[in-house]
Amino acid sequence: MKKLSLLSLLLLVVRRDLVLAMRRRADVLTTLFFFVMVVSLFPLGVGPEMDMLRKMAPGVLWVAALLASMLSLGRLFSADYLDGTLEQMLLAPQSLSVLVLGKMVSHWMVSGLPLVLMTPVLGLQFDMSVDAIGVLMLSLFLGTPILSMVGAIGAALTLGLRGGGVLLSLLVLPLCIPVLIFGTGAVQAVTSGLNVSSHLSLMGALLILALAFTPWVTAQALRISME
Amino acid sequence: MLEVSNLACSRGDHRLFSGLCFTLSPGQIMQIQGANGSGKTSLLRTLCGFIIPDEGCISWDGTDVRELDEDYFSQMMYLGHLNAIKDELSALENLRISAGLSGMELSEVDAIAALRRMGLKGRERLPAKVLSQGQRRRVALARLLVSDARLWVLDEPLAALDVGAVALIGELISEHLARGGMVIFTTHQPLVVAGMEMRSLSLS
Numbered sequence: 001m002k003k004l005s006l007l008s009l010l011l012l013v014v015r016r017d018l019v020l021a022m023r024r025r026a027d028v029l030t031t032l033f034f035f036v037m038v039v040s041l042f043p044l045g046v047g048p049e050m051d052m053l054r055k056m057a058p059g060v061l062w063v064a065a066l067l068a069s070m071l072s073l074g075r076l077f078s079a080d081y082l083d084g085t086l087e088q089m090l091l092a093p094q095s096l097s098v099l100v101l102g103k104m105v106s107h108w109m110v111s112g113l114p115l116v117l118m119t120p121v122l123g124l125q126f127d128m129s130v131d132a133i134g135v136l137m138l139s140l141f142l143g144t145p146i147l148s149m150v151g152a153i154g155a156a157l158t159l160g161l162r163g164g165g166v167l168l169s170l171l172v173l174p175l176c177i178p179v180l181i182f183g184t185g186a187v188q189a190v191t192s193g194l195n196v197s198s199h200l201s202l203m204g205a206l207l208i209l210a211l212a213f214t215p216w217v218t219a220q221a222l223r224i225s226m227e
Numbered sequence: 228m229l230e231v232s233n234l235a236c237s238r239g240d241h242r243l244f245s246g247l248c249f250t251l252s253p254g255q256i257m258q259i260q261g262a263n264g265s266g267k268t269s270l271l272r273t274l275c276g277f278i279i280p281d282e283g284c285i286s287w288d289g290t291d292v293r294e295l296d297e298d299y300f301s302q303m304m305y306l307g308h309l310n311a312i313k314d315e316l317s318a319l320e321n322l323r324i325s326a327g328l329s330g331m332e333l334s335e336v337d338a339i340a341a342l343r344r345m346g347l348k349g350r351e352r353l354p355a356k357v358l359s360q361g362q363r364r365r366v367a368l369a370r371l372l373v374s375d376a377r378l379w380v381l382d383e384p385l386a387a388l389d390v391g392a393v394a395l396i397g398e399l400i401s402e403h404l405a406r407g408g409m410v411i412f413t414t415h416q417p418l419v420v421a422g423m424e425m426r427s428l429s430l431s
């Protein structure tokens with residue numbers, strides 16, 4: 001037997017969570033359908049005024065993505081907590097933060113990436129321009145991993161609590177406000193002909209910051225929750 | 228060597244035990260005894276670092292385990308009430324992943340050999356959800372075979388096992404002790420470990 005390197009440990013966790021997600025497909029699809037439903041209800045409810053829809057589009061898509069990611073966060077650690085796998089993860093002789101990062105990455109691939117890929121289709125319902133859709137996808141691509149990572153802290157803190165889902169949203173949603181502002185700001189900038197790079201680079205900075213700190217914070221939160 | 232000195236632990240306002248002292252040297256086995264609710268599981272979870280003790284200190288080879296942290300985890304293995312088995316994965320995948328989480332790459336051949344020794348021949352590739360409770364426990368216990376941890380912390384390892392499997396666990400433990408390993412465990416069933424003196428600690 002040989003020792004696993006940190007990178008192969010990360011890949012092991014990502015692969016494991018993706019395999020589990022593929023064998024429990026209903027969970028993945030509910031998040032995606034929730035996103036599609038919420039976004040599609042707006043044009044139906046607001047009516048076919050193209051100008052208004054075009055203006056609303058980035059906000060609606062971003063808020064829907066935010067809510068959809070809350071929906072799936074509760075499951076991030078709970079299955080592992082209930083069957084005892086989390087205990088074993090806490091006893092991992094290598095870094096718990098790396099295991100947590102692996103879970104965040106696979107959570108994003110399962111619940112964030114499909115939303116990004118679905119965006120062009122939904123953007124058409126709002127009569128968005130090609131440029132605007134491109135920037136919206138890019139901002140969601142940068143922003144949804146932040147939602148998964150910040151959300152993981154909340155998921156770890158509310159682990160094993162009854163009614164943890166609501167508490168989780170109350171904890172995490174305020175922290176996601178900057179991501180929402182810069183994400184929708186970027187799309188508004190491109191539609192009014194301004195430069196989008198400042199918004200996107202701020203989101204990139206937030207993403208790097210989240211990558212650097214959230215795995216460690218989540219690991220500490222998990223240790224507190226297991227006590 | 229595991230040394231526990233003056234350990235105290237409480238759950239809520241209720242003091243489970245205090246002033247607990249013992250040492251466990253290589254080749255020794257210790258059974259924790261006590262009625263339900265006397266703190267056996269809490270003691271084992273404290274040894275794993277899940278619970279921070281109110282007082283006292285746990286040291287491994289002379290150093291506090293909280294300083295050793297991950298170096299300590301690499302030398303111990305914990306098997307709790309929960310099996311840490313995923314229903315969606317096969318026995319083989321479960322075993323290889325849990326070995327991976329404990330930092331070891333386990334080849335498929337070794338994993339199959341371990342599962343066969345645990346009496347799961349022909350069931351290696353079945354999803355865990357079709358296995359019985361006892362078989363799932365065997366999959367969890369197969370981790371003992373593939374781990375090179377020196378300290379085994381086993382919470383009710385014999386739950387749901389049949390007579391044959393209990394004898395097999397006794398055999399595994401005596402092999403582990405002969406290699407200089409240490410075992411601390413709880414059980415309500417009799418466990419025969421050949422040729423070893425069983426120490427016991429009563430919590431009340």
